[in-house]
Amino acid sequence: MSRRLLTYLCIDTSGSMNGEPIVAVNAGLQALLGSLRANPYALDSVHLSITAFDSEIKEVLPMTAIADVMLPEITCPKSGATLLGAALEHICEQTQRDVRKSTPTEKGDWKPILVILTDGKPTDTLAYSEVIPRLRACDFATIVACAAGPKADPSQLKRLTDHVVSLDTMDAASFSKFFQWVSETFSKDSQSRGATSSVELPPPPAELNVVL
Amino acid sequence: MARIVTLKASDGSTVQFVDEVKAQGGVKDVMFSPDGGYVVAFFRDKANPAARERLLQITGPYREKMFNQDGGDYLRNLYCWPTAVVEHEGRLGVVVPFYRSCFFFEYGSRNNDMLGIRKKEKVGKWFATPGHRARFLDPRELGDWMRHLKICLMLARAVRRMHMAGLSHSDLGYNNCLIDPTTGQACLIDIDGLVVPGRHPPAVIGTPDFIAPEVVKTSHLPKEDPQRILPSRTTDLHALPVLIYMYLLYRHPLRGDKTHDVNDSQRDEELMMGANALFVEHPQDRSNRIKAANAKASELPWRDTDRLPYTITGPYLADLFLRSFVDGLHHPGRRPTADEWETALVKTVDLLQPCANPNCEQKWYPFDNTRQPKCPFCGTAHRGKLPVLNLYSSHAKGKFMPDNHRIMVYDGQSLFRWHESRFIFPNEKLSADDARRVGYFVQHQGNWYLVNERLSGMRDVRAGQDIPVGEKVLLDEGAQILLSRENGGRLLVVQMVGN
CATH class of the missing domain: 2.60.200.20 (Tumour Suppressor Smad4)
Known part of the structure; x- marks a missing residue:
């Protein structure tokens, strides 16, 4: 068995995402899947899982090889909380369940990737604070967090990861740029490596603001 | 609509490109010319005199040395050689002819191109992954084993000619060799990274899976460290047989089932390709054998080295595989030269027999030196x-x-x-x-x-x-x-x- 690259997408479906933003996210996911399928490296290894969170946590796509993924249409209620903490707890449980560890006789999976997209700030702040150390212990290769729109709070996301990008607007164009950037992170392993630079994410496109 | 930028190139010609990144490589952003006849690839790093000098050498004297001699016309098809250097907004770029149309998918994937890869580049990984061949690629894109052998011959020839000129490619791998299994053509691209020993040090260490063990092993050291090993002619002579092995057997020669680090998959990978690299078909040390029992149905029989051992490629190639992946794996000086690969591939073409089974995907196989030959791929006996x-x-x-x-x-x-x-x-x-x-x-x-x-x-x-x-x-x-x-x-x- 070849190593799998498990990727967890954690998507905010709180009330404020209703309308154009969620339509744009669905289109972005479709484009991300399309570009991963057209990449022979990703097609060989990437597996995708999608968790949507608002007042509830819904695993809308269980871990599936990208060749077999049938994307569900992600919808959101008219109103609802942003239970990011609970969503991340769910992700921690998923990784415990999904990630195959190496054994002396069999190779395990790559370290997984987590992508978080939110347009607000966590309403379950205590749970959020508590889950951060647990999430770190899950040993993700990369955590990318996207703070979309004016109400998102990048500083909360900075507690999770150094890779926080913020989108000024929540229209189709900026989401598609974001998902394109995510898909490029999957091809970096197959590209030439510089003689001096270390292995890093590709530079984000100009339209994204990286939060420092 | 993005704007069109017009520049004067190093060779005096006028170069235009549409100011929109069409593709990204490890170190470059690629733009297209308005008519699609060439591309301009800009290095993301700021221009510096050493890089400029190197690119001027590659597009000027080295290019002329390569193509203005006997056989130059033939060689033009083997390389996508940059023709000129440009500079724009503090960054250096090279002007490169557009790839020939045979290197883009005509049919793409099955079921009316379900993956949407029609018109995209024929990246070698598609053809060297048995699951992709069996499940996704349109059968009309697959070519046959003779064409795959010919691709290997073209690659060996292209590398041999570069080495003859004192140059090394330094970044051979799937992404830098375009291949067309339907006609057996191949072409080296990304020539701008090439290395002239003693004059132009390498800018990249290579592409994962094709980097020589000694380079992987020392990649953690600073570039100035005397122990650090950077790409050279001898590392090309690791990457070339890896490519040949993969295009003929659809598996990686070092990617076996031995675990080197139980806790860290990245570290495990580095050891597998570096310090602990071991041929999956090592004649004595069986510890890195691929476990065929763990393979998916679509990966068989390719991942079963007992059913399809490297020796099915015929005696000339089998000998060179042993020298590359056993004797020379950790002793760069013992690796066969590109010239030896070219000769062995030419001789192997003469060993080919057509398979009698009309449904055999490979259609050709090298004579197995027995009195009752049979196709190793589908098992059909010669009549x-x-x-x-x-x-x-x-x-x-x-x-x-x-x-x-x-x-x-x-x-x-x-x-x-x-x-x-x-x-x-x-x-x-x-x-x-x-x-x-x-x-x-x-x-x-x-x-x-x-x-x-x-x-x-x-x-x-x-x-x-x-x-x-x-x-x-x-x-x-x-x-x-x-x-x-x-x-x-x-x-x-x-x-x-x-x-």
Whole structure:
């Protein structure tokens, strides 16, 4: 068995995402899947899982090889909380369940990737604070967090990861740029490596603001 | 609509590009010219004098040295060589001809291109992944085993010619070799990274899976550290056999099931490709064997090294694989040269037999040196008599020595000048006249004949008879056919196998 690259997408479906933003996210996911399928490296290894969170946590796509993924249409209620903490707890449980560890006789999976997209700030702040150390212990290769729109709070996301990008607007164009950037992170392993630079994410496109 | 930028290039020409990144490589952003005839690839790093000097050398003197000699026209198809250097907003770029259309998918994937890859580049990874071949690629894109062998020959030839000129590519891998399995063509791209020993140090360390173990092993050291090993001619000689092995056997020669680090997959990977690298088919050390039982159905039989061992590629290539992945894996100086690969590949073409099974995906296989040959890919046995021609060549008058070179006969198989004389080799320097066939083989009422088309000195030695142009000679056990009386001329000695 070849190593799998498990990727967890954690998507905010709180009330404020209703309308154009969620339509744009669905289109972005479709484009991300399309570009991963057209990449022979990703097609060989990437597996995708999608968790949507608002007042509830819904695993809308269980871990599936990208060749077999049938994307569900992600919808959101008219109103609802942003239970990011609970969503991340769910992700921690998923990784415990999904990630195959190496054994002396069999190779395990790559370290997984987590992508978080939110347009607000966590309403379950205590749970959020508590889950951060647990999430770190899950040993993700990369955590990318996207703070979309004016109400998102990048500083909360900075507690999770150094890779926080913020989108000024929540229209189709900026989401598609974001998902394109995510898909490029999957091809970096197959590209030439510089003689001096270390292995890093590709530079984000100009339209994204990286939060420092 | 993005704006069009117009620049003056290093060679004085006017270069235009649409200011929109169309593709991204490890170190470059690629823009297209308005007419799509060429691309301009900009390095993301800021321009510096050393990089500029190197690119000017590559597009100028090295390019001329390569193409303004015998065989230059032939070589033009083997490389996508940058033609000029430009500078824009503090960044350096190279102007590169657009790839030929055969290197883009015509049909793409199955089910009306379900993956949406039509018109995209034929990245080698598609063809060297058994699951992609079996499940996704349109069968019309797959080519056959003879075409795959030819791709390897083109790559070996391209690398050999570069090494002859004192250059090394330094980043050979799937992404930098375009291939077309439907015609057997291949082309080296990303030439701008090439290394001139002592003058231009490498800018990249290579592409994962193709980086030589000594480079992986020392990649954590600073670039200035004397222990650090950077890409060179000898690391090309690791990447080349990895490519050849993958295009012929659809698996990686070092990617076995031995675990080097249970806790850290990245570290495990580094050890597997670096310090602990071990051939999956090492004749004595079996610890890195691929466990066929763990493979998916779509990956078989390719990941089963007992069913399809490297030796099915024929004796010439098998010998070089051993030297590359056993003797030379951790001893760069012992790796076979690109020239040896080219020679072995040319000789392996002569070992090919068509498979009798019309549904065999590979369609061709190298003779397995047995009396009852069969296709290793689909298991179909050869039917009928099969002449094997052993080549000898004259070294002194009347004294013929074996060349360790065989020709397998099949209907429509041809004889060429490079079979007639050991001093002629099929490469870029071969004249058009010498590339024409000099004879062919034909089966008639169960017997095999060689028909002489252009050999003035052909003679049936056993019968003591000349065979003039237009005549034919029967191939049977023990027949001896002289092709030329010149020094270096070849003698064919016939063995019959099959039934």
